[in-house]
Amino acid sequence: MSSEQHGLFLSLPDEVIQSIFWFVPAESLASIQSVCKRFRYLAIEPILWRHLCLTRFRYWDPTHLIKQKSACPVAQVDWRQLFVERALLDRKATKLLDSILASQKGRIDKFQAIVNLGYGAKDTLLQHLHVSESAEDVLARRYYSSAVLGCLHRNIAIQEWCKLKEGQHVTLDRALGAFDMFVLEDREGDLEDVSHALDALAERFREQTPDLDSLSPRAKATQLASFLRARGFIEVPEGRYDDLQNRFIGIALLGHDHPSLPLISVAVFCCVAQRIGLDARPCSFPFHVHAMVLPPAGQTLDGRQIPSSPSSTQQATYEDPWRVYPPSAGQTLDGASLLAGGSSAAPQHQQIMYLDPYRSDSEVHIRELESQLVAIGAEQSTYPSLLGDSTNSEMVLRNARNIMKSVQDNQHLALTRQHAHRHHHLTPPPPPEDLKPFPDLEGAFYSALWASLLLGVMTDGPQQLAAASRRRQYLPYFVEHFVTHFPHDVSLFERYIIPLFQNLSEYQQLLEATRVMRAGDLIPKKIIARSGLEGLKLPRYKVGQVFRHKRYAYEAVITGWDAECRAAEHWMQEMEIDRLSRGRYQSFYHVLVEDKSVRYVAEENMQIITPEVPYSLLPLAGRYFKRWDKENRVFVSNIKDEYPDD
Structure with a gap:
């Protein structure tokens, strides 16, 4: 800017300069403040920072009291300090998410650390969830930001149901809206x-x-x-x-x-x-x-208006009609006879x-x-x-x-649909748009299990045994769903589910299960290298390759391998592994299937394919992979700490 332009800019009224500052990135306002005293004065105006807070950040934790602050006179709130706090929160959330992507170790505590930042972390998570396709780790970043966001949403929903459980007032829309939080994703x-x-x-x-x-x-x-x-x-x-x-x-x-x-x-x-x-x-x-x-x-x-009456019973009728005004024997609540042909005596x-x-x-x-x-x-x-x-x-x-x-x-x-296509040895096509489950089936079922466990059982009174029985009926389904689809909800499980079984035999088992999950999460993954494997023991395929199952026709991606079958003996007997042409001593692969299931597949049942883009696997692949390599038509591994040679 020339001296003439600079002078022209300084000649503008304060209101015009301040309006221009509204379009300046917040990070640049610190530099602007150092130009001159006038700029400093204009750049720290509360109304400017209020605008920045309310336009840059959409989601706020209740502890910030943003509704109350927005209704206050501008000068009564330190909006600049509030903006700084939110910016620091964003940095913490981003740093934790980057750490989740960088290592498979310690993810449970990192998930919870982001959740503990409050609902304001949602803005940051949404930014990462919508990262550009050109990002080096686009699939992993989208997957884990979505996973953490889901955990944050569930935490809020469960708190609402716990308030209900404790007898606190929760409005009907919030009580039912909690189900939406389990399937909300980025909508x-x-x-x-x-x-x-x-x-x-x-x-x-x-x-x-x-x-x-x-x-x-x-x-x-x-x-x-x-x-x-x-x-x-x-x-x-x-x-x-x-x-x-x-x-x-x-x-x-x-x-x-x-x-x-x-x-x-x-x-x-x-x-x-x-x-x-x-x-x-x-x-x-x-x-x-x-x-x-x-x-x-x-x-x-x-x-x-109802005429006032000295009868307290008449007045109470309208406050509590069921308790004080029951129907007479053989009559309905409006006075009609329950007997066929009875005459009505409606009030x-x-x-x-x-x-x-x-x-x-x-x-x-x-x-x-x-x-x-x-x-x-x-x-x-x-x-x-x-x-x-x-x-x-x-x-x-x-x-x-x-x-x-x-x-x-x-x-x-x-x-x-799957059985019909397998019977005819056809490749199951993706379901039509009008048949795709919406919302997410796993999240929906998980919400129903949470609600049923938290609110559907009695904890006191003469029906304690029946309550314990109902809890036990739900528990296997809950644990399976939790471990398979939501393993990073350990903190929620420990805080809200385990205490429900405190006086039951399952209590110690659940404590031990979560202890094992946490211990496994903190231990570095065992390195599985190809060096040292020779000849027939060397797996033919690598992590990240996509294949179609020769018998069942589903598509999946390889997420790990064993040089020979490492499954339990009873599983191999049940699956008749020894009846395969190469038996149990061929390579077996851990795979992620397009239906979200995780399976263990023999090498002889796999047919490697090289689709231009495996669309059905993209939403799931971020759990193990950074991105899809269009040139080589494989997924780029994000689990090198476990499989360094793939």
Whole structure:
């Protein structure tokens, strides 16, 4: 800049110069401050650093109180210091991630160290997750940043369910939104996104209903149901009812076609209804969740005032209708006879309004619900609970069961397709876009297991033995899923799962299992070199090569090898290894399969292939490899500390 240009710049008003500084990288502002006193004064203005904090960083840990600080007068917050703290956090997270990529040793503690940095680390992890294709370690960096991000998300979700378990208040949207955190990956839809989406729906409904405050609770409820249905919160298309994505409130709110099932539709209705002042709750009705709306104290659902009465029982009826106002023997809750042909003796006003916003915007009469309970053989003594409100914990457990069913259906479909192609000796094609499991099956099933273990068992009272039995039923599935797909969740497992078994025989076994996992994580990998191997014992193939199984036709990548079969004797007997043409004394390979499974394959069953790009393996390969070498058509190893010659 010439002296003339410099003078011209200095002649600009402070407001113009400060506006220019808004577009200067924060790292350059330190240099600008050293130019002159005027620049220093302008470069440390709180409003400038507030802008930098709120534009550069999207995700903040609750401990930063960013919402409260944003609402304060600018001068009351040291925004420059806050920016420095966040920049340091980013550097720590990047340094830890680089260390994870550099060595297989100590990854469990490094994962947890990033999680301990708080939700602000998400910004950094997303930057690495979206690293350029030209990066030397693009696959590894994307894989491990995604893995750490998943651990961070799960940590937040589990904390919400633990609050529920301890009896603390957790809103319905956060209780159900915790499931989304297990499958979120890099998409929008975290707990804050879910809350903001519900706020936006409530605000749009208010704008569309200018006379909202003058409407009765009944009219508000029916108009809200119509409003939501008009925006796509309706029945899913035929044949898609059990799709996994329909089980997640975040996907329903942010998805283009708002996929959801009755439970999620009712949850959305209740959450929005509460935001406009309605007392709306999910109902415990079996099989198909309904919503229930209660009138304000002292009013009917039609907005009429209830005359004050000296009877305390009458007043309590509207505060707690189930406990104080049970149905008479042989009658329904609205006074109708349960006997065929019985006459109705309905009260002047209905205390509770039921809706099924999934199917209709019309009110569901209580007689219809009671007739369904009669049809399924429910005892009349259970009506108050089945037609009463459901706790948020119960809603979480119902959704967990729904998720498990959808996952099982998806797995069954995948196995059916694989068996059909193997029977005809065909290479299974990648599934069509409309059949690909979304969201991630492993993450979804893991969320259901976590919810079931944390909230689905009783810890006190006379049913302790039954509770222990239920825990034991879930435990094998949980441990298998944890070890296979989420091995870096050791800290979460130790903190939340092991204590559930403290007085059971499994307790010491679980402690020992995690001790072994941690010890193995801290020990350097054993070096497996090709030097010293000769002749027939020298493996023909190398780590990073892609192959197709000659018998089962799946594609996989080699992640390790043994000069001869090192599996246990009982496994070799079960798999009939000695019936292979080269038996157990040929090379065997550890492989990562396109379906995410890890297998042990004999060399004679492998046919090396050289695809231009093995798309089905790219999302998984980062666990072991840096990138795909397009020229040599192999994966570049990131486990040289274990296989130095490959």
